[in-house]
Amino acid sequence: MxxxxxxxxxxxxxxxxxxxxxxxxxxxxxxxxxxxxxxxxxxxxxxxxxxxxxxxxxxxxxxxxxxxxxxxxxxxxxxxxxxxxxxxxxxxxxxxxxxxxxxxxxxxxxxxxxxxxxxxxxxxxLQGMTAHYLVNSTYAVGPGTTALVHAAAGGVGQLLVQMIKAKAGRVIATAGSPDKLEIARRLGADAVINYREADDLAGTVREANGGAGVDVAYDGVGKATFDASLESLRPRGLMVLFGGASGQVPPFDIQRLNALGSLFLTRPTIASYxxxxxxxxxxxxxxxxxxxxxxxxxxxxxxxxxxxxxxxxxxxxxxxxxxxxxxxx
Ligand code: NDP
The missing domain is CATH 3.90.180.10 (Medium-chain alcohol dehydrogenases, catalytic domain)
Structure with missing residues (x-):
């Protein structure tokens, strides 16, 4: 036996x-x-x-x-x-x-x-399949899609940048230090922002995107970046809150989705994908x-x-x- x-x-x-x-x-x-x-x-x-x-x-x-x-x-x-x-x-x-x-x-x-x-x-x-479902299924990234990717030198972040670039999308990446920004840039990010230094993060993202909002915001940082992510989106853009590395996002007034331009919000988990x-x-x-x-x-x-x-x-x-x-x- x-x-x-x-x-x-x-x-x-x-x-x-x-x-x-x-x-x-x-x-x-x-x-x-x-x-x-x-x-x-x-x-x-x-x-x-x-x-x-x-x-x-x-x-x-x-x-x-x-x-x-x-x-x-x-x-x-x-x-x-x-x-x-x-x-x-x-x-x-x-x-x-x-x-x-x-x-x-x-x-x-x-x-x-x-x-x-x-x-x-x-x-x-785990991080690979997460990035895979985020760019294929949560939002169908394609040529011309502009995506905001937070913590772009991290585990999921590095994979998101690579997968979005492989689909001919445009990436505006954030990270917390010059070395981390350099990693994101090497992986193909079109614009990089040190979000620890940006006074107006949403404004800086829009500036990096020619004044327009982005199509989709991939936010695994959560509490510290959630508001700026929402404010970075174009009308009818998609907010993808997939984690809370800085802390969980507190309860949220749904009316803000209306005020910011008919936004969509999802909080996905790999389990459903x-x-x-x-x-x-x-x-x-x-x-x-x-x-x-x-x-x-x-x-x-x-x-x-x-x-x-x-x-x-x-x-x-x-x-x-x-x-x-x-x-x-
Ligand atoms: P990372 O390797 O990305 O590490 C987290 C990064 O978040 C840090 O390196 C840091 O980068 C940034 N960050 C910003 N603020 C803080 C803070 N206050 N404390 C700690 N980190 C902070 O981690 P993972 O790739 O493992 O995970 C990234 C996110 O993805 C997590 O939120 C995780 O829960 C989520 N996730 C979600 C899944 C899902 O299906 N929903 C599945 C897998 C992961 P910097 O220094 O550049 O700011």
């Missing part, structure tokens, strides 16, 4: 700041019906881990943190037909990824193509395929052992990072 395996796991014992994080040994059962067991090569660090640890998204504690990773299948449970031992797989949703060995529902993993290293796959899944196996595979294979083909580049901004996860999150929350951070279990 198959036996349990001991894994190292990053545990949130109760909500709080990064100091609550603990690395513990946990027992992992053999994979159950429809599951694969994976030896994890790398775990992605994401802002959603912060919201979950802080209790912004309520989750009963204790829990194993993180939602993203990649590794090699070491065992398959009953009923699994499209995954075999030795397969390289990656995923970007579902708690519990922050461990050296995990059991995953086989329907939630995506095959990693040859030519893509496992750490790059771990770095690409990867809800079916078909859609998950389409987005996941598209992102990993673009990386394999050299059309999309992933900057791994830092690798931390699991035991130094708190430092990784402090760096992310402290705006000291660019690109993607990984934990190595």
């Amino acid at each position: 198959a036996s349990t395996t001991t894994a190292r796991a990053l545990v949130v014992p109760h909500t709080g700041d990064s100091s609550v994080l603990e690395v513990r040994d946990v027992e992992v059962a053999p994979p159950g019906q429809g599951e694969v067991q994976v030896e994890v090569a790398a775990v992605g660090v994401n802002f959603i881990d912060v919201y979950q640890r802080q209790g912004v998204y309520a989750i009963p504690t204790p829990f194993v943190s993180c939602s993203e990773g990649a590794g090699t299948v070491t065992a398959v449970g009953p009923g699994v037909t499209d995954c075999a031992v030795g397969d390289r797989v990656a995923w970007g949703s579902g708690l519990g990824a922050g461990a050296s060995v995990v059991n995953r529902d086989a329907d939630t993993v995506v095959p990693v193509p040859s030519g893509v290293e496992l750490d790059v796959a771990a770095a690409a899944m 990867t809800a079916t196996r078909e859609e998950l595979l389409e987005r996941g294979t598209s992102v990993l395929g673009d990386i394999a083909a050299g059309r999309l580049s992933i900057e791994i901004g830092g690798r931390y052992p699991l035991t130094e996860a708190a430092t990784a999150y402090d760096d992310l929350e402290g705006r000291r990072t660019t690109g993607k951070l990984l934990l190595i279990p």
Whole structure:
């Protein structure tokens, strides 16, 4: 009979700041019906881990943190037909990824193509599929679309800039330091703005856009930029609030959408854009395929052992990072 395996796991014992994080040994059962067991090569660090640890998204504690990773299948449970031992797989949703060995529902993993290293796959899944749905499905970016992208040197931001440029759109990028602005510019941003220095951010965005409002604002910074994002839009433009790195946006008077010119507002989550196996595979294979083909580049901004996860999150929350951070279990 198959036996349990001991894994190292990053545990949130109760909500709080990064100091609550603990690395513990946990027992992992053999994979159950429809599951694969994976030896994890790398775990992605994401802002959603912060919201979950802080209790912004309520989750009963204790829990194993993180939602993203990649590794090699070491065992398959009953009923699994499209995954075999030795397969390289990656995923970007579902708690519990922050461990050296995990059991995953086989329907939630995506095959990693040859030519893509496992750490790059771990770095690409959640942020890559997020950028993918934001530019393809939340708003159909095309030639001539003008988009505002905040935190453009960050994980999602760098991918948004590249994907919008690949569709011949125009990008007005913001970031919080000259080095970060340079990253956005290198990736193809048409105009860059240091939003820490702009007194009138919406005015500066419009100025960079020839006086007009932008078609779509991609805002994962939230509280600090939300008003300026709304005011940067053209009449009937789309406000995409997809996160709150600076804090969650407080309750909002819908009448403002009218006053600013019949604006649209959406607060999307990746869960609704990867809800079916078909859609998950389409987005996941598209992102990993673009990386394999050299059309999309992933900057791994830092690798931390699991035991130094708190430092990784402090760096992310402290705006000291660019690109993607990984934990190595
Ligand atoms: P990033 O790598 O972009 O890091 C966040 C960046 O936000 C920082 O580097 C910083 O860049 C900027 N920022 C501005 N103000 C603050 C602040 N007060 N505190 C911290 N950071 C600040 O993170 P991710 O790519 O992981 O995530 C970006 C956003 O996307 C997050 O809000 C996340 O929740 C969201 N997200 C949403 C998903 C969805 O489906 N809705 C899925 C995945 C991510 P700078 O120094 O340039 O200002």
